[in-house]
Amino acid sequence: MKQNKVVIFFLGTLLASIIIANIISYENKAKNNRQLAIASQNAVANEKEKNNSTKTANDSKNTDCKNKKCIALTFDDGPSKYSNEILDILKSNNAKASFFYIGAHLSSHVNEVKRTSTEGHDIGNHTWDHINLNKIADTQLQDQINRTNDEIARITGQKPVLLRPPFGSLSSDRFSLIGKMSVVQWSVDPDDWKDKDANVIYDRVMQAVANGNIVISHEIYQSSIDAYKRIIPDLIKQGYSLVTITDMFDIDLADPLLKAYYSTNKIL
Ligand SMILES: [Zn+2]
Structure with missing residues (x-):
């Protein structure tokens, strides 16, 4: 009986460890996905910014006519x-x-x-x-x-x-x-x-x-x-x-x- 208890305790601990390890790995994956999503959003925002500034330079809008002829x-x-x-x-x-x-x-x-x-x-x-x-x-x-x-x-x-x-x-x-x-x-x-x-x-x-x-x-x-x-x-x-x-x-x-x-x- 004592041996059975030890085995059950051991199996229980193992099961709990597996569940905890899975939770941690899931959370890490989710975190990585969130980071990837933020990085791609930033990349899109940077691209937009770049396009806007290129457009501004090309169409010569916002010319500083107070300091330029x-x-x-x-x-x-x-x-x-x-x-x-x-x-x-x-x-x-x-x-x-x-x-x-x-x-x-x-x-x-x-x-x-x-x-x-x-x-x-x-x-x-x-x-x-x-x-x-x-x-x-x-x-x-x-x-x-x-x-x-x-x-x-x-x-x-x-x-x-x-x-x-x-x-x-x-x-x-x-x-x-x-x-x-x-x-x-x-x-x-x-x-x-x-x-x-x-x-x-x-x-x-x-x-x-x-x-x-x-x-x-x-x-x-x-x-x-x-x-x-x-x-x-x-x-x-x-x-x-x-x-x-x-x-x-x-x-x-x-x-x-x-x-x-x-x-x-x-x-x-
Ligand atoms: Zn006319």
Whole structure:
């Protein structure tokens, strides 16, 4: 009987040891799995961080225009058959610009509009059919802007926050009609619609331009495109960063200020 008790005690102890060893091994495995999961989460987070910072560097957003010389080039009246050409010039110089599109032109240039957006340029509203906003009724004004915003948002997924009124014509007492948008005017105008000569346009821009300026041009003339083939690399050689309007003025896409931007020195 005494021997049996010893055997039972021995077997009991052995069984208990096996159970405890299994529990410890299970817990260790679980701990290892948790550590693996955390490590892989960290790897994903690091990869995301890396992608974000690469994107920021490539699309030259968040440029420090307080300490760097910046110019915002703007192109009106597209999208057009010239859109790809100006986008190619910008891309090969790693430069950004802002495009103010006419609503009625959008549906025949959907690919160009998408490209403008994916390559990191600003797309702004230039009304549905290039109308003088000061000469129409309030409801018509809102219709011109909303229709164009909706069509741009449908194509790019991003509702514009910038408005360039045709002819720069929008009196400040009508700002409240445009909703959450910023008005973009300009401080350098080479009159490229009037004098369709690439050399003249080049000279006017290069002579007038200074840090913090907004330059207005039109993407619908070959002479303008030819001028910017030289203007863009030459401004970069002079040390300018060519940036979007939202970048230069640090405009909050979710909550743009109801202001009129002419240059970094003139904001009304
Ligand atoms: Zn225009």
